[in-house]
Amino acid sequence: MSPKVRRLLLTVGTPLVAVLFAMGIVSVILAATGVNPLDAFQSMIEYAGQPRTQVLILNQSTTYYLSAVAVAIGFRMNLFNIGVDGQYRLAALLAAAFAGNVALPAPLHIGLTILVAMSVGAMWAGIAGLLKVTRGVSEVISTIMLNFIATGIAAYLLAPGRLAESAEGSNNIATPTIPESGRVPGLPLIPDTVELVYGLIILAAVVGVAYWYVLGRTRFGFDLRATGMSESAAVASGVNVKKMVMISMLLSGAVAGLVGMPQLLGASYQYSLDFPAGLGFTGIAIALLGRNSPIGIAFGALLFGFLDSSAQILDLEGVPKEIVLIMQGVIVLCVVIAYELVRRYTVRQVARDVGRRLGEAGPPPPAPAPPAAGPSTEVPA
């Protein structure tokens, strides 16, 4: 096998095998609790075949994709932005409050709302970046803390008389509803259903392309990846690591700010107590699954979107739909373990290849030594 083919096989095969392995484990759990796993999988797949479910899957995946890209930007630089969760919630709340309280022409209204969300996300992530750069505080810890602080701030702000108004006839509290000019119309991407796909799926695609371009095709992206792979090498080649940490944290936070937008501007039009939470952690899982590559993340997001959306059918069949959460957790663990094993295998393989090539190049210059000379070169025992 040529190294190229081998690499391709490993790239595609590893996650596939890991996912199958995870499904095996989940099957055991299902069987142990008295459910036929094949039936469960079959009804999930059948349910996913319906156009309505497909819209749900795409919508869910859009959100997941943005979240995972936000996490991946940090990952490429060896930064662990666990704070995507807090960043997008705070950003969505403030953007919702902004959009619900102004009246502007449509493109401007939407554009400014998105800008507010990105700035808030970037600012919240920037705190962690600043603490790391100036005080050497690990971003893992600071972003975890910032998540909880964001929860507190959001709970404080989302109260009648502050950013929210209480809806009549329900005990849900929400920001003012965003007027028509601030909404993003849905797209009829899936035939045979009246349900629409979030218009901001386009934004997710743009973010994906931008992510690929900036990291893969620009000097900045090269510096960023170099810093992630070897900080000392990057420093030696003149990269200002502190600046890079700050910039990538800000970028990661800005993308995190977008996570809530498809839902906010395409479906709920307000930030309320039941706005989805925890998307940041799903994003971490998907970024790991997709190995930080824009394409890989897309597949990961679709897989998670599929699992989430098609799980709804399981409840009707008497299987707790939480089995899907188990499946997601097991998939992530299996996939990261598989990647690690493959990485070690590849390192060994490369070492062996190099060794063989050196061997082929053979005993240097006086190459085909005449047999007669043989014995004389041997060191006497």
Place this chain on the structure above:
Amino acid sequence: MSVDSDVRIPAAASPATPARRRAWPRLLLILSGLLLLFSFVRVVTGAEELTSAGTVAAALGLAVPIGMAGLGGLWSERSGVVNIGLEGMMILGTWGAGFAGWQWGPWAGVAFAVIMGALGGLLHALATVTFGVDQIVSGVAINILALGLTKYLAATAFEGTPGGGQTQSPPIDPIGSVTLPGLSQLGEALEDTELFLISDLGGLIAGLTTDISYVTVLAITCVIATWWILWRTAFGLRLRSCGEAPYAAESLGVNVYKYKYIAVVVSGALSGLGGAYLAIVAASIYREGQTGGRGYIGLAAMIFGNWRPGGLAAGAGLFGYADGLQLRSGEAVHALLLLAAIALGIAGLYLAWKRKPVGSAVSLVLAAGFWWWYASTTDLPPQVTFMTPYITTLVVLALASQRLRMPAADGQVYRKGEET
């Protein structure tokens, strides 16, 4: 490496070195100073709940799960494995407590919770130690997995049980508590005097000696045992050496993998115990979302305590106190602002005396700010109390990151014989 000096400390410090001898009086001085301060603020503001026995007891109770998660983090990180999965292991513990607790009694619940937590730890050890997966990645995955697993198991195990359902277990019998006979009455008597300082001391004594759950006693024992095992035994020295310099430990014949496994499994078991406390003692029931991020607060308490059992207990106590006070009385929490102002003022003066103008100025400005906050408001939004542990941790990290010292090889992947 500077690491070595720390590893050697236990051996060198065995017959109480001067530093160690001086520590106790200083600790007592700080504690009595704090008591004086609290007492003063109580008398000035009239917020009686500040040092009442009820508040102290509530603080102790709330500190237990935080402390157990933190202690779990301590074990794991001392062996060089970062454990973000504490929250997940705690969740597993709450379910285990609910599952075994309602069927076979509270002690079975405790045991089962510890086992569930330990299994979570085992999984983390398998992924990080055997397979060398990034420790934070594995922790995040375990949190996701544990959440799903408990939800699923709860739905299958508790659906249709008496008083139970998809998200909660049937009630668990109480586990019982202990009251120290003499001290408890003495404390109550002192508290009733309503005198400056005497009453506060009484509240403290009564709160710490009345109706202490057996699980709390177990938890306190765990903290002390951890300190003794990790800092006073050869086993502990080896375990900590794995977190400081695994390859050096390896060269001395320590089986690093084994110690890491033990540490991470113990870490999970302790988190599970924290979960058991929440389910059995605090709520008498397993309920979904019961942990409420306490695994992460435990992590914060551990960092606050500089990766040491004493500091960790202090951190857990502080966070538990803020929580407990909030539950007892919102007005008393407001009095804490005055307390913070006075404490910062004293710190400012102390720094000025030490000729540190910058620190002194910052402290005094902050003190003035807190004073202004106290004087211009009449209550504190509950969200502020909720955020207190996290903000405290960030501030401690930002201000004292030079004085905090985590294990040198914390978070690094160790492969036997592959030192780079």
